[in-house]
Amino acid sequence: MSDILLEAKNFGVTLDRTPILKDLDFSVREGEFLTIMGPNGSGKTVLVKSLLGLLPHDGDLKWHKKPRVGYLPQGLNQTSVRDMPVTVHDFFSFKKLKQDEIRKYLSLVGLERSVLNKRAGLLSGGEFQRMLVAWVLASQPNIVFLDEPTTAVDISGGETIYSLLRDIWEKQQLTIVNVTHDLNIVYAHSTHVLCLSRFGHRCYGVPKDVLTPEVLRDIYKTDIKFYTHEGES
Numbered sequence: 112m113s114d115i116l117l118e119a120k121n122f123g124v125t126l127d128r129t130p131i132l133k134d135l136d137f138s139v140r141e142g143e144f145l146t147i148m149g150p151n152g153s154g155k156t157v158l159v160k161s162l163l164g165l166l167p168h169d170g171d172l173k174w175h176k177k178p179r180v181g182y183l184p185q186g187l188n189q190t191s192v193r194d195m196p197v198t199v200h201d202f203f204s205f206k207k208l209k210q211d212e213i214r215k216y217l218s219l220v221g222l223e224r225s226v227l228n229k230r231a232g233l234l235s236g237g238e239f240q241r242m243l244v245a246w247v248l249a250s251q252p253n254i255v256f257l258d259e260p261t262t263a264v265d266i267s268g269g270e271t272i273y274s275l276l277r278d279i280w281e282k283q284q285l286t287i288v289n290v291t292h293d294l295n296i297v298y299a300h301s302t303h304v305l306c307l308s309r310f311g312h313r314c315y316g317v318p319k320d321v322l323t324p325e326v327l328r329d330i331y332k333t334d335i336k337f338y339t340h341e342g343e344s
Contacts, residue, residue: 113140114175116254116286117162121170124154124161131157135170137305137315139254144280144287146297146318149307150331155290156185158307159256162288181252185259185290189239193232199242200227206249216245220275240272248279254286261291273300297322306330 115138123133131154147155161168203213214224220241261272277300297318306314312329314321
């Protein structure tokens with residue numbers, strides 16, 4: 112069994128005297144792909160930021176090993192830099208990498224070296240997200256936090272990004288903490304899931320064990336139906 116990398120006990124966050132999260136107990140083991148899910152307003156981004164030390168928290172938070180953290184925050188997309196004369200190469204210049212190192216990370220996410228001289232704001236949504244993933248990996252993290260990394264791309268593009276992330280996760284032996292609304296992503300890629308809810312209900316564990324229709328109804332306050340695709344056991 113893998114070693115525990117991060118452990119939270121009686122964990123909570125209060126902002127402006129308003130409790131956002133409370134009494135969370137979970138751990139993240141090395142090599143896990145943990146997904147944080149829940150409806151809007153349930154505190155997913157707040158949790159990620161507090162785990163990173165960007166927001167204050169209550170309770171215990173312990174890193175059992177010194178982390179090398181990579182973080183891809185929510186809301187970064189090509190439209191936010193569309194009017195800026197910033198190339199892909201400019202993005203990586205802050206990392207102080209050699210040209211061959213930049214090309215290596217671009218290749219890792221399926222981008223050709225020719226994108227280096229392109230303006231980042233003129234990339235497609237999928238290309239931009241791939242570039243951001245490469246940029247995060249260039250720091251050589253052992254744990255990566257991703258806050259809804261596919262919000263700026265369409266469904267097929269999002270599936271491609273997650274297939275890419277899974278491949279990198281397996282090859283690089285990373286630990287990933289991911290935020291998403293997409294149940295398909297949770298089942299397809301996550302080893303564990305942490306559920307948050309505005310109504311106080313939470314679950315934590317292996318997706319197929321804890322994400323029952325009853326639990327999902329409690330979290331989202333709506334009717335949930337499961338469908339089995341042909342060919343599934």
